[in-house]
Amino acid sequence: MSLTSPALAGKLAGLQSSAIRDLLKLTARPEIISLAGGLPDAALMPGERIAAAAEAALRDPAVLQYTESPGWPALRAVIAERASAKIGRSVPVGEVFITHGSQQALSLLAEVLLDPGALVVVEDPAYVGALQVFRAAGARIVAVPLDADGLRVDVLEELLAAGERPAVVHTVANFHNPGGVTLAPERRRRLAELAEAHGFWVIEDDPYGELWFDQPAPAPVASYSPQVIRLSSVSKILAPALRVGWLIAPEKVCRAVELLKQGADLCGSALTHQITTDLLTDTDWLTAHVDTIRAAYGTRARALVAALRTTFADRVHCTDPTGGMFIWADFTDGTNASTLLPTALEAGVAYVPGAAFAVTDAYQTSMRLCFTTSDEPTLTEAVHRLARAATTSA
Amino acid sequence: MSLTSPALAGKLAGLQSSAIRDLLKLTARPEIISLAGGLPDAALMPGERIAAAAEAALRDPAVLQYTESPGWPALRAVIAERASAKIGRSVPVGEVFITHGSQQALSLLAEVLLDPGALVVVEDPAYVGALQVFRAAGARIVAVPLDADGLRVDVLEELLAAGERPAVVHTVANFHNPGGVTLAPERRRRLAELAEAHGFWVIEDDPYGELWFDQPAPAPVASYSPQVIRLSSVSKILAPALRVGWLIAPEKVCRAVELLKQGADLCGSALTHQITTDLLTDTDWLTAHVDTIRAAYGTRARALVAALRTTFADRVHCTDPTGGMFIWADFTDGTNASTLLPTALEAGVAYVPGAAFAVTDAYQTSMRLCFTTSDEPTLTEAVHRLARAATTSA
Numbered sequence A, B: 001m002s003l004t005s006p007a008l009a010g011k012l013a014g015l016q017s018s019a020i021r022d023l024l025k026l027t028a029r030p031e032i033i034s035l036a037g038g039l040p041d042a043a044l045m046p047g048e049r050i051a052a053a054a055e056a057a058l059r060d061p062a063v064l065q066y067t068e069s070p071g072w073p074a075l076r077a078v079i080a081e082r083a084s085a086k087i088g089r090s091v092p093v094g095e096v097f098i099t100h101g102s103q104q105a106l107s108l109l110a111e112v113l114l115d116p117g118a119l120v121v122v123e124d125p126a127y128v129g130a131l132q133v134f135r136a137a138g139a140r141i142v143a144v145p146l147d148a149d150g151l152r153v154d155v156l157e158e159l160l161a162a163g164e165r166p167a168v169v170h171t172v173a174n175f176h177n178p179g180g181v182t183l184a185p186e187r188r189r190r191l192a193e194l195a196e197a198h199g200f201w202v203i204e205d206d207p208y209g210e211l212w213f214d215q216p217a218p219a220p221v222a223s224y225s226p227q228v229i230r231l232s233s234v235s236k237i238l239a240p241a242l243r244v245g246w247l248i249a250p251e252k253v254c255r256a257v258e259l260l261k262q263g264a265d266l267c268g269s270a271l272t273h274q275i276t277t278d279l280l281t282d283t284d285w286l287t288a289h290v291d292t293i294r295a296a297y298g299t300r301a302r303a304l305v306a307a308l309r310t311t312f313a314d315r316v317h318c319t320d321p322t323g324g325m326f327i328w329a330d331f332t333d334g335t336n337a338s339t340l341l342p343t344a345l346e347a348g349v350a351y352v353p354g355a356a357f358a359v360t361d362a363y364q365t366s367m368r369l370c371f372t373t374s375d376e377p378t379l380t381e382a383v384h385r386l387a388r389a390a391t392t393s394a
Helices: A006-013 A019-026 A047-057 A073-087 A101-113 A128-136 A153-161 A185-198 A251-265 A270-281 A283-315 A337-347 A376-393 B006-013 B019-026 B047-057 B073-087 B101-113 B128-136 B153-161 B185-198 B251-265 B270-281 B283-315 B337-347 B376-393
Strands: A096-099 A119-124 A140-147 A168-171 A201-205 A228-233 A245-248 A316-318 A326-331 A366-370 B096-099 B119-124 B140-147 B168-171 B201-205 B228-233 B245-248 B316-318 B326-331 B366-370
Touching: A047 A270, A047 B047, A073 A096, A073 A245, A073 A270, A096 A101, A096 A251, A101 A128, A101 A168, A101 A201, A101 A228, A101 A245, A101 A251, A101 B251, A119 A128, A128 A140, A128 A168, A128 B251, A140 A153, A153 A185, A168 A185, A185 A201, A245 A251, A251 B101, A251 B128, A270 A283, A270 B270, A283 A316, A283 A326, A283 A376, A337 A376, B047 B270, B073 B096, B073 B245, B073 B270, B096 B101, B096 B251, B101 B128, B101 B168, B101 B201, B101 B228, B101 B245, B101 B251, B119 B128, B128 B140, B128 B168, B140 B153, B153 B185, B168 B185, B185 B201, B245 B251, B270 B283, B283 B316, B283 B326, B283 B376, B337 B376
Parallel strands: A119 A140, A119 A168, A168 A201, A201 A228, B119 B140, B119 B168, B168 B201, B201 B228
Antiparallel strands: A096 A245, A228 A245, A316 A326, A326 A366, B096 B245, B228 B245, B316 B326, B326 B366
């Protein structure tokens, strides 16, 4: 039995079961209001519409069979059409590859694009699922901080000027997890220019782009260059259980991903692919459905931020509620969010300490607050509990 | 753009889009009777029963949410129960890990169990999907031939006596793909003993075990030792589109697989997991359903073998129709099945030449014939066309 092999130990060191998951287990107690999750609201998922789509899909036995590794052709076609509208150029079906959620897109791309030791630039604070993948691929990871306008592209430029040569720059440009911020349009353009000038790939990881509250997210980074690989999924607008994500990339990248997908798991589910096709092509229904989610999340996000600002005033700084699923909040008085957590749990509220997302900086005074699964009075009560905890521990 | 990196080239060299897949594209023409596929019959898949299960499942919004990486708990419980009955000991849920088809079980296990350069023993002819995975993992592959009683365990013993130390021995013990044979009970016991004596893992890959025609397959290799990791799926008895496979392994293996699964694709689909749970626990229905598949495949297999034996007599030797999806046939007169293929396609019949499955031997005179998706008159006609092709080319 060789589970102690050096190679496996190396892989698993980069794949520690994340602090978030362990925390989620602690916060499942019903008396705790959890802002620690990172899940969309199941109550807003279209169960009846999916049941109808399943019934319709199952009239064709082909949806029960193995399908092609790049995905069910009808789904690739509708994703190509939507991507064309989003990116502003005609995206051929050959540039669309359906994956088992966008996490699989990330992990297959890491295998395709990265040699061990290759440099990957990530955002700090970072999406933990991306860090896991890049660490498992043996990449060297350099973090570039976020500010209110997203990735500090000027800091990336300094790295490039200093001779760093990334293979990949990973960005959650819209409504960042955990940072809550959105990359400014001018920075998107500049990031794409740098990718072309220096020959690196940008992975534009966009699970939250549709979840804008007042105005749509800016044009994607991919609209500025074919050197940008876009990732997204239906997990946040339809349902995670469809396990439908995708990447939009040059055909040579898609072909390499296809060979790896065959070995990894052969193919996706034609059934959930066809259900997704049905829902995405029912455009009037889809627009109304996504509007409902936007309205609900927007109301919740604004309630959370209003409660934070009313309750803590200058003592907490938090991001504006513009979209996505998270608010990032900082104690300006130096309160340590990690050490506060046990007191907060006693007071009946949970969050994820910023340190869980830190690559270089520790983010000791920060918290990620998820507003998707609580109504407004509950979010307000959560903030009151947080205030009691912060007062107790002060 | 670094798609020409040595590391990727190495991976892809082991992952050539298989000869089978390329051939399938050629044989999709309607005038050709294809025995080249490897697909279960979609017409026998329980579409209506799955639609009913989907509707029932979707009454609980939890089936639309992300689920745990090792799988939907209810599905793990029913798989544990079925595995306990099959293996003959109480299998705890912690030893059950649900994967995206059994191909994902293989690929995650290869990452967990194999360091680059580790020795893997495979069967010859081999299941191509396993070869892909082991090659991609950088394993050294040694092939042990099959005979009418399955893996030549005596040849494995010779390798061990000569000092070879495999990390893994992979076997499709029941109704082999492509070889059609089943590992004899005494060999199963001996293989498990060798695993314990020499400290290697056996991966008992069992997609076809339920598809027996006259009598059930022998007790699994896993019934003889916990050093045997069992893989199976519902793809051949329910539907591939559920994408439900699993592995049964010691908990420490399952925990390592879980960390890799999180990075690979987070989790499976709670929806298809719950549908599968529903169908597997509806035991009266399931028994009748699987009996129907067995009866249909058995009738088809016997018709194919009868036609081969009637038509070719001594000129072709083929396996007995005992279960699974394939008959392995050899031209005893030296006819080369690879060079015959174009003539066979002209005559309107397709098969996969044995060479596509060869690890060491070339199997130049062999063919894999899949009987699952053709009725008896069609199979008989296919054999007549094959005879015409063989006569023409002789």
